[in-house]
Every structure is written in structure tokens, then in C-alpha cells.
Amino acid sequence: MKDLKEFNIPFVGLKEGSHLFEYQIDKKFFEAFQFDEFDNAQVKTTVAFVKKSTLFELSFTINGTVTVPCDVTNELFDLPITGDLNLVVKFGPEFNDEHDEILILPHEAYQINVAQYIYELIVLSVPTKRIHPSVTDGSMQSETLKKLEELRINKEKTVEEESADPRWDKLKDLLTDK
Incomplete structure (x- = not known):
């Protein structure tokens, strides 16, 4: 997780209002999480960060491809994925991430790491059944x-x-x- 410092957003120095953060996710990102189901990944991630006086609103959007094996033929192919996630960040006495769309940070926090949310959004955006497009249209010879x-x-x-x-x-x- 040491390699994921680039996903820290230091919100103490940010002015109130909207801020945009963009990340390019590749296989190295998933290696930091020890996730090896994707042979490769090219996913563009955008985080819209809205700072308000008492809370933050984060809106994650992903768009790209992951290289996965086909469940029928086991041949690799690029699977297009898209997804979005909205997250509200509030402050409280202690850290709490039990709710899917609300994160409570301690009052003394000065930054938030968004890598875990990006990872979960990408992994959950991949369908459970992955079939090569050539198999569905009948053009694949295997x-x-x-x-x-x-x-x-x-x-x-x-x-x-x-x-x-x-x-x-x-x-x-x-x-x-x-």
C-alpha cells in the first residue's frame, strides 16, 4: 500500500468548492492490492471532489478496459468497463466506513486516500460472467x-x-x- 501515496488527497489546503483529480489505473495498481485476476488494465478514473464547510462529496467515475480470460474459451480479451460511485465524507470522533456511501473521518484527519474506493469500483464493475465478444456472435474458431x-x-x-x-x-x- 506504500505505492499508493499518489491517491492521497490532502483536503486541509484545498479551498471550498469543486476540485477534479484524474488517475490512470494500470496493472501496477492492482499488484499493490495483490489482485491478479486482470492480465492488464487501462482505466481512466476521475474523482470530482466538492469541499463544503462541514463535509466533502466525492464522485468517482471510471471508464476503460481490463484484460481478462473468457469464461468459455479461456482466451484473453479486453473487456470495456464503466462505473460510478458517490461518497459523502463527514467528520466524527473516530473513523467509520461501515456504510457504503458515507465515510466518517476523525476530526484530526488532514487527507483521504481514495485508492481503496477506486479498486472496489473497478473490481465490482467487471461482470461475473465474462464472455469473449467473438463467442457470442459465433465468429470465434477455437x-x-x-x-x-x-x-x-x-x-x-x-x-x-x-x-x-x-x-x-x-x-x-x-x-x-x-
Whole structure:
């Protein structure tokens, strides 16, 4: 987490009003969190920081791509992601981040590190099922897809096999012997 000092926002010296912070997120950012699900990342992050007399409003916006493996073929592809998060920062006797959209900082705090919020926003913006666009439109030619097609179960074939099982014939006789 030592590498993330660039994500500190020292709010003590800022004037009241709106301030804009921009960050370019890459794989090195995720290595600091020991997160290795992304092969690469190119995400532009914008933090709109509004300082008011008693609180701060932070609005995070992300836009970019992460390189992930396809869940079907395991081939890498660039997945476009977008997302936003609004956060209200208040002051209180002690640090409290139990609520998703409200952060309470101690009165003696002089800066806020936004790296954790950027990390969570990017990771949660990636869908749980990641399918290569060429798989969905049918244009991808892959050994994995060919093998999956070969192993597909034919439903008509299984219904015929079930009805031809000789072990059940004696039970069927019980129904007709009434």
C-alpha cells in the first residue's frame, strides 16, 4: 500500500468548492492490492471532489478496459468497463466506513486516500460472467469451442436410451396387471 501515496488527497489546503483529480489505473495498481485476476488494465478514473464547510462529496467515475480470460474459451480479451460511485465524507470522533456511501473521518484527519474506493469500483464493475465478444456472435474458431460442441449432450438420444432400458420393463408390467 506504500505505492499508493499518489491517491492521497490532502483536503486541509484545498479551498471550498469543486476540485477534479484524474488517475490512470494500470496493472501496477492492482499488484499493490495483490489482485491478479486482470492480465492488464487501462482505466481512466476521475474523482470530482466538492469541499463544503462541514463535509466533502466525492464522485468517482471510471471508464476503460481490463484484460481478462473468457469464461468459455479461456482466451484473453479486453473487456470495456464503466462505473460510478458517490461518497459523502463527514467528520466524527473516530473513523467509520461501515456504510457504503458515507465515510466518517476523525476530526484530526488532514487527507483521504481514495485508492481503496477506486479498486472496489473497478473490481465490482467487471461482470461475473465474462464472455469473449467473438463467442457470442459465433465468429470465434477455437479448439475449446470445438471440443465443447463434440461433448454436447443430445437430448433426443438420451430420451430414447431411457425408454429402452430393460430393467424398467418388469415395473411397467405391474401397472398393467391390475
